[in-house]
Amino acid sequence: xxxKDLYRDVILDHNRxxxxxxxxxxxxxxxxxxxxxxxxRLSVFVVLDGERVADIRFEGRGCAISxxxxxxMTEAVKGKDxxxxxxxxxxxHALLTRSDTQSDGALGKLAALSGVREFPARVKxxxxxxxxxxxxxxxxxxxxxxx
Amino acid sequence: xxxxxxxxxxxxxxxxxxxxxDFPILxxxxxxxxxxxxxxxxxxxxxxAVLRAVEDYETHSHAxxxxxxxxxSQAATAAYEGARERVRRFINARSAREIxxxxxxxxxxxxxxxAWGRPRLRAGDQILISALEHHANIVPWQMLCEQTGCxxxxxxxxxxxxxxxxxxxxxxxxxxxxxxxxxxxxxLGTVLPLKPLIEAAHAHGxxxxxxxxQAVPHARxxxxxxxxxxxxxxxxxxxxxxxxxxxxGREELLTAMPPWQGGGDMILTVSFExxxxxxLPWKFEAGTPNMSGAVGLAAAMDYLExxxxxxxxxxxxxxxxxxxxxxxxxxxxxxxxxxxxxxxVLSFTMKGVHPHDLGTILDAEGVAVRTGHHCAMPxxxxxxxxxxxxxxxxxxxxxxxxxxxxxxxxKAREVLA
Numbered sequence: 198x199x200x201k202d203l204y205r206d207v208i209l210d211h212n213r214x215x216x217x218x219x220x221x222x223x224x225x226x227x228x229x230x231x232x233x234x235x236x237x238r239l240s241v242f243v244v245l246d247g248e249r250v251a252d253i254r255f256e257g258r259g260c261a262i263s264x265x266x267x268x269x270m271t272e273a274v275k276g277k278d279x280x281x282x283x284x285x286x287x288x289x290h291a292l293l294t295r296s297d298t299q300s301d302g303a304l305g306k307l308a309a310l311s312g313v314r315e316f317p318a319r320v321k322x323x324x325x326x327x328x329x330x331x332x333x334x335x336x337x338x339x340x341x342x343x344x
Numbered sequence: 345x346x347x348x349x350x351x352x353x354x355x356x357x358x359x360x361x362x363x364x365x366d367f368p369i370l371x372x373x374x375x376x377x378x379x380x381x382x383x384x385x386x387x388x389x390x391x392x393a394v395l396r397a398v399e400d401y402e403t404h405s406h407a408x409x410x411x412x413x414x415x416x417s418q419a420a421t422a423a424y425e426g427a428r429e430r431v432r433r434f435i436n437a438r439s440a441r442e443i444x445x446x447x448x449x450x451x452x453x454x455x456x457x458x459a460w461g462r463p464r465l466r467a468g469d470q471i472l473i474s475a476l477e478h479h480a481n482i483v484p485w486q487m488l489c490e491q492t493g494c495x496x497x498x499x500x501x502x503x504x505x506x507x508x509x510x511x512x513x514x515x516x517x518x519x520x521x522x523x524x525x526x527x528x529x530x531x532l533g534t535v536l537p538l539k540p541l542i543e544a545a546h547a548h549g550x551x552x553x554x555x556x557x558q559a560v561p562h563a564r565x566x567x568x569x570x571x572x573x574x575x576x577x578x579x580x581x582x583x584x585x586x587x588x589x590x591x592x593g594r595e596e597l598l599t600a601m602p603p604w605q606g607g608g609d610m611i612l613t614v615s616f617e618x619x620x621x622x623x624l625p626w627k628f629e630a631g632t633p634n635m636s637g638a639v640g641l642a643a644a645m646d647y648l649e650x651x652x653x654x655x656x657x658x659x660x661x662x663x664x665x666x667x668x669x670x671x672x673x674x675x676x677x678x679x680x681x682x683x684x685x686x687x688x689v690l691s692f693t694m695k696g697v698h699p700h701d702l703g704t705i706l707d708a709e710g711v712a713v714r715t716g717h718h719c720a721m722p723x724x725x726x727x728x729x730x731x732x733x734x735x736x737x738x739x740x741x742x743x744x745x746x747x748x749x750x751x752x753x754x755k756a757r758e759v760l761a
Contacts, residue, residue: 200708204701204759212760235700236717236730258730260698261760316704 202312230329377710385736397643452576452591467493527559532681533689584644588637
């Protein structure tokens, strides 16, 4: 177990300087995510252009993993349609939980999260933003919890 | 009550290094480093004496209790009831009938809410708690309020994490039926001023329940001197097994209460027309109890009295003072909870580092601390924090552990800040 695998430079950078941080009002979809284990909360706001996410922002307070994961996610999904986002989420989920996952070019910077799988207690930190985005896209407005 | 007994003989010096030898788990390597266990407030480790007592019971004495005439059933009954008497002596209760074995503090509080509160309370009645409480001393009362229409009142704390006694006294009134407060705050370590609080509650005709989960490991408890009507604590915070805990209640109060759960062992006779309930304490112990847990808890009490409860408390206070001084010197550390009277619990945050990251980095250094809201979300909300890191010290911790904590905090700073 090497901390450098978890806290890679990309993660540290996105934690210190989260991209697309803030609110969008009005938004076409928004959801709040909550991780009761650590008290983290984050909100995701999306503006849709048909099936495509035209703009996305997030807001909240969390650990380095959850903040960086949300920041990386907003960069990765902006401009993509729902189907592509769902496929990307599946890849990220596999990356976070399965040790046999090969690095996938489609993941881009998200591949920096691969160290999380060595820290099972932290997987929910990294996946919270994705569940929250899912809720924002599916239901328009919702609260999701990692528990 | 939290007071050191004054002894004429000089106390033997407390040798934490020797104590460590009684706890085999402390030899564990974590991530290639020796374990530094600073999470006893969540669950204390068990000494060999407890492990052996449990094994001995399981190996030589186990059968069901209170049921058979055969030798093992009698041995199990003797072991279980012997443990009850051991608990009585440990907390200086008047009678073993006042000692109810439960799963833990949470179950004890729920028992009081349901067996004392539910038949008695109604709209207009009030329960008074403090803003320091663990969820286990909040949620059972909220459930009781939903069931009976009674109201929950919360006495505030100040920025040091101390109960505001004058505000507490203002909230006490003719409608207060029960005061339910922690002896020691699990999130901050604050020791509550129980004496004046209990006297005031009794002067208003209210009963008092004390959540002693965090207090019993740190100071001699004398329930009669304290004057509490109910007192609850858990075995696993007292170096005993999980799944066993104690509800102490004054006998006349327990006698007047209906049973909580129905089943075997809590009855004298059962027919389809009329069932009569067993006497105290078995009236509140439906079903086969946790005998090995009770035996382990009794062994833990023997062990602690062998070390000297006052000597342990003094040792822990030295560690708390040392750790507080060391952390206070670090400009990026903020200690949360700075009450004048604290048990050996140290909650803190590090600037620029989320407690969850801190917990992971300390763990990589072999240092086990609790991170999160400590099942006390209202306390976190009061301080405007999602979470803190919490180091807690037990009889087996040493000054070296404090140094390891400080060193690991340096690592966290290096990685993240």
